[in-house]
Amino acid sequence: MLRKLLIVLSLFLFGISIKSQNIQLHYDLGDGREYFTSTVENFKPDAYGSTFFFVDFNYSKHGATDAYWEVARDLKFWEQPIALHIEYNGGLNKNIQFNNCYLLGASYSWNANDFSKGFSLQAMYKYIEGNDKPNNFQLTAVWYLHLLDGKLTFSGFADFWKEHHTVSNDNFQNDLKKSNYIFLSEPQIWYNLNNTFSVGGELELSNDFAGMDGFKIMPTVAIKYKF
Numbered sequence: 001m002l003r004k005l006l007i008v009l010s011l012f013l014f015g016i017s018i019k020s021q022n023i024q025l026h027y028d029l030g031d032g033r034e035y036f037t038s039t040v041e042n043f044k045p046d047a048y049g050s051t052f053f054f055v056d057f058n059y060s061k062h063g064a065t066d067a068y069w070e071v072a073r074d075l076k077f078w079e080q081p082i083a084l085h086i087e088y089n090g091g092l093n094k095n096i097q098f099n100n101c102y103l104l105g106a107s108y109s110w111n112a113n114d115f116s117k118g119f120s121l122q123a124m125y126k127y128i129e130g131n132d133k134p135n136n137f138q139l140t141a142v143w144y145l146h147l148l149d150g151k152l153t154f155s156g157f158a159d160f161w162k163e164h165h166t167v168s169n170d171n172f173q174n175d176l177k178k179s180n181y182i183f184l185s186e187p188q189i190w191y192n193l194n195n196t197f198s199v200g201g202e203l204e205l206s207n208d209f210a211g212m213d214g215f216k217i218m219p220t221v222a223i224k225y226k227f
Contacts, residue, residue, distance in 0.1 A: 021227040026202070028058075030218035035059055037220070049074040049083060056091075066093040074107070081109045085122055100129040103138060119143040126161055136162040156187035156202070167213040175213075183207040190224065198224040 024039040041054040051073050058066035068091030076083040087103040105124030112118060122140040138161035145154045160183050169175040183206060190200035204218040 022224055024222055024224045026220040026222040028218065028220050030204075030216075033218060035065075049076050058093075067091050068098065083107050083109075085124060087124070099131055102127045102129070105138075115146075117143075117145045126163075128163055131164060133164040138162075151192055153190040153192060153198075153200075154187070155190075156185065158185035159183070165208075165211070167208050167211055169213050177213065179208040179213075181207075182209050184209050196226055198226070200224070 020041075020043045022041050024041075026037045026039070028035050028037055036059045038057050038059070039054055041052075043052045044050060051071075053069065053071040055069040056067065057064045068089075070087060070089045072085065072087040074083045074085055083106065085103070085105050085107050087101075089098075089101040089103070091098045103124040103126050105122055107120050107122040109120040110118055120140075120142045122138075122142075124138045124140070126136040126138045128134050128136055138159060140157060140159050142157045143155060146152070147154065160181070162180060163182055164178065164180055165182070166176050167179050168177075185205040186202050187205070188200060188202040190198040192198045199222070201219060201221040204216070204220070206212070206218070207215045209216070
């Protein structure tokens with residue numbers, strides 16, 4: 001679900017007194033999905049940067065089945081649009097635990113004077129605990145664009161990282177292969193009904209992600225409530 005959008009704010013709005021929380025509910029479409037995902041996000045800036053976290057839960061008819069969370073801290077003691085980025089990722093599902101991931105790097109950000117659009121780029125070292133090749137890297141791009149006087153928002157992120165892992169063919173579960181790289185992007189479109197409620201959805205675009213071989217497109221429809 002929405003993995004990085006409040007990180008956008010943490011990169012674009014240093015020094016601005018703003019905080020944000022929201023809850024999202026997505027219905028995941030696509031082959032083998034058809035389940036709900038909830039996302040809770042929180043972003044809070046301070047004099048030395050900002051703190052961001054989100055928590056995702058997937059739900060079957062029997063209840064929550066998967067959990068995943070990220071927490072990130074951006075630090076800067078200067079005016080330039082470059083920040084130190086520190087992050088942790090982890091989670092579990094009913095079968096396995098996800099490896100702990102620790103990231104450290106830097107980001108560069110740009111936004112328009114009226115904050116109608118902007119982007120950021122991050123380059124990070126990524127340590128994947130328990131992986132047979134734990135030392136890796138991650139590149140991240142994040143963007144936002146407000147249209148129609150703020151009624152329409154196009155935003156999202158793209159991650160590309162190195163991780164030694166196994167993927168399986170959808171049609172042949174015993175056809176396993178090793179992969180060293182993962183791509184994941186989640187562009188979203190929201191129609192903002194007011195300052196509180198939005199409706200929209202996202203496309204999860206991935207390659208060799210979550211144990212699945214090859215390129216996948218997974219859409220959702222969603223609602224969002226902003227505190």
